Amino acid sequence: MYNKLKSHVVLKGDRVFKTNLQVNILISVILGILAGFFAKDFGSFYSFLGKGFITILKYIVVPLVFASLVSGVISLGNLSALRNMGLKTLTFFVGTTTIASGIGIFFAIVINPGNGFSLPSAQDAAQSKAMTIKEMLWQIIPTDFIGFMSGGNMLFLIFMSILIGVILVGFGQKIAFPVDELFEGFNEFMMIITGWVIAISPIGIFGLVAQLIITTGVASFIPLLKYMLVVIIGLLVHAVVILPVLIKLVVKCSPISVAKDVLTSLATGFTTASSAATLPILLEDVRKKLKVPNKVASFVLPLGITINMDGTALFQSVAAIFIAQIYGIPVTLTSVFMITFIAILASIGAAAVPSAGIITLAMILTAIGAPLEGTAIILGIDRILDMIRTTVNLWGNTTASLVVTKWLGEDAYAN
Numbered sequence: 001m002y003n004k005l006k007s008h009v010v011l012k013g014d015r016v017f018k019t020n021l022q023v024n025i026l027i028s029v030i031l032g033i034l035a036g037f038f039a040k041d042f043g044s045f046y047s048f049l050g051k052g053f054i055t056i057l058k059y060i061v062v063p064l065v066f067a068s069l070v071s072g073v074i075s076l077g078n079l080s081a082l083r084n085m086g087l088k089t090l091t092f093f094v095g096t097t098t099i100a101s102g103i104g105i106f107f108a109i110v111i112n113p114g115n116g117f118s119l120p121s122a123q124d125a126a127q128s129k130a131m132t133i134k135e136m137l138w139q140i141i142p143t144d145f146i147g148f149m150s151g152g153n154m155l156f157l158i159f160m161s162i163l164i165g166v167i168l169v170g171f172g173q174k175i176a177f178p179v180d181e182l183f184e185g186f187n188e189f190m191m192i193i194t195g196w197v198i199a200i201s202p203i204g205i206f207g208l209v210a211q212l213i214i215t216t217g218v219a220s221f222i223p224l225l226k227y228m229l230v231v232i233i234g235l236l237v238h239a240v241v242i243l244p245v246l247i248k249l250v251v252k253c254s255p256i257s258v259a260k261d262v263l264t265s266l267a268t269g270f271t272t273a274s275s276a277a278t279l280p281i282l283l284e285d286v287r288k289k290l291k292v293p294n295k296v297a298s299f300v301l302p303l304g305i306t307i308n309m310d311g312t313a314l315f316q317s318v319a320a321i322f323i324a325q326i327y328g329i330p331v332t333l334t335s336v337f338m339i340t341f342i343a344i345l346a347s348i349g350a351a352a353v354p355s356a357g358i359i360t361l362a363m364i365l366t367a368i369g370a371p372l373e374g375t376a377i378i379l380g381i382d383r384i385l386d387m388i389r390t391t392v393n394l395w396g397n398t399t400a401s402l403v404v405t406k407w408l409g410e411d412a413y414a415n
C-alpha cells in the first residue's frame with residue numbers, strides 16, 4: 001500500500017516537475033508583478049496566498065529536518081565516517097563564509113556607501129535585539145517546547161537529530177526493531193509531501209511577489225541605492241565568481257547547469273526570503289537533479305541552511321561598515337577582523353527566516369561600537385536584500401553539498 005502510494009505520487013510529482021514547474025514559476029512572478037502594480041485592491045488575497053504557502057512550508061520543515069538528519073547520520077554507518085564528513089562540511093562552511101564576509105568588507109571600504117549620506121529621521125524606529133553568543137549556545141537546550149515544534153529553534157533540532165542518529169549508529173544493532181528502516185520510510189514519506197507542496201509553489205510565489213510590490217514600492221529604495229548596490233555587487237561576486245569557481249575546480253562540472261537544476265529552489269528562496277522554508281525543495285532538487293548521495297544531502301543541507309549563510313555574512317559585513325561610516329566611527333584593521341569573526345557567528349545565529357540577518361547584525365554593531373539605531377535606517381529596504389542574500393545562502397549550500405560529496409571521494413553530479 002505504502003509503495004503503491006509512493007510510486008503514484010512520485011510519478012505525478014515528477015511529471016509536474018519536469019514539464020512545467022519552472023515555466024509556471026516564471027509566469028507567476030510576472031503575474032505577481034503585474035498584479036502588485038495594477039490590481040492593488042486584492043492585497044489581502046495575495047497576502048493570504050503568500051503567507052499560506054510559507055506556513056505550509058514551515059509545517060513540514062521540522063519533521064523533514066529531523067527525518068533527513070537522522071537517516072543521513074544512520075546511512076553513514078559508523079561514527080568515524082560522521083566525523084570525517086562533519087569536519088569537511090564545517091571546513092567548507094567556515095571557509096566560504098569568511099570569503100563572503102571579506103568580499104563585503106572590501107566593497108564597502110572601496111565604494112564607501114556611507115559617504116555623503118545624511119541621516120534620515122528614522123532613528124527612533126525599531127531597535128533590533130540580537131542574542132548574545134551565550135544565549136545562542138543556550139538555544140541548544142531550549143525550554144520552550146511549543147516554539148521548538150514550530151521551527152523556532154533549529155540549532156536544537158539539529159543537535160538532537162544528530163545525537164539520535166549517533167545513538168542509533170552506535171547501538172542500533174542491539175535493538176531488535178529495525179529503527180533505521182523506520183526513519184528511512186519516514187524520510188521518504190516527507191519527500192512525498194514535499195512533492196505536493198512543490199507542485200503548488202507557483203501560487204504562493206505569485207502571492208508573495210504581488211504583496212512585495214504593494215507593500216515596498218519603488219520610491220523607498222532611492223536614498224539607500226548606493227548601500228544596496230554595494231551589497232548586491234558583493235553578493236553577485238560571491239555567487240557568480242567564487243562559488244562557480246569552486247564548483248568548476250573541485251567538482252569539475254558546469255556551474256550553469258548546476259544552477260539550472262536548482263532554479264526552482266533559488267526562485268523559492270528569492271520569493272520567500274527563507275532558507276528554512278526552501279529546504280524541502282532544495283533537498284529534492286539536490287538529491288534528484290544533482291544526484292548528490294542521500295547521506296551527504298541529508299546532512300549538509302539541513303545543517304547548512306541553519307549555519308552556513310554566505311549571503312547573510314556578506315550583507316552584515318557591508319551593513320556594519322555602512323553604519324559605522326554614517327556615524328563617523330573609524331573602521332580599523334581590528335574592527336575588520338572583528339566584523340569577519342562575528343559575521344560568521346552572527347550568520348550561524350541567524351535563523352533561516354526572513355529578516356533574521358538584520359537582527360543578528362546587532363551582534364556586530366555592538367562589537368565595533370556602532371549604534372544599534374543604525375539598523376533602523378536600512379530596515380525599510382531590507383526585504384529586497386533579504387531575498388537576494390537568501391538566494392545566495394541557498395546557492396552556497398548547493399555548492400557545499402557538491403564539494404563535500406567530491407571531498408568524500410564520491411561521484412558528484414553524476415548523470
Ligand code: ASP
Binds near residue numbers: 350352
Ligand atoms: N533570510 C535569510 C535566510 O533565510 C536569513 C537572513 O535574514 O539573512 O537565509
